[in-house]
Amino acid sequence: VLRTAPTANVTIPINDTFDSVNANNREGTASPTSLTFTTANWNINQTVTVTSNDDLELDGLKTYIVQLSNTVSSDSEYNGLNPRDVVIYNRDQSVPGYSYTRFGGGTEGTTGAA
Numbered sequence: 001v002l003r004t005a006p007t008a009n010v011t012i013p014i015n016d017t018f019d020s021v022n023a024n025n026r027e028g029t030a031s032p033t034s035l036t037f038t039t040a041n042w043n044i045n046q047t048v049t050v051t052s053n054d055d056l057e058l059d060g061l062k063t064y065i066v067q068l069s070n071t072v073s074s075d076s077e078y079n080g081l082n083p084r085d086v087v088i089y090n091r092d093q094s095v096p097g098y099s100y101t102r103f104g105g106g107t108e109g110t111t112g113a114a
Helices: 020-025
Strands: 010-015 028-031 034-037 049-052 062-068 086-090 099-104 108-113
Touching (some): 020 028, 020 062
Antiparallel strands (some): 010 062
């Protein structure tokens, strides 16, 4: 939310590849990629969802930053503000092991994992 009502729309761009750990969204993606506050919704919470990406690497806990870029607005009070970036902790969900497929006699098959 904003602290006061703006006189014009205020947009906050969201950059989820700002941090090199998350370059090319290896660890997660943020949606939406920007927030827009208007004179009607300036005091209503807006949600950004960060979804973890399974990179199939055993890389433990990864920390990266989702950058909230400078605000853009024709309201001089809100244009160019630098909101705090958001620190993301992505816990590894990959598990060691392997998968296999066994085919026998044509179209039959079984699948398993260990």
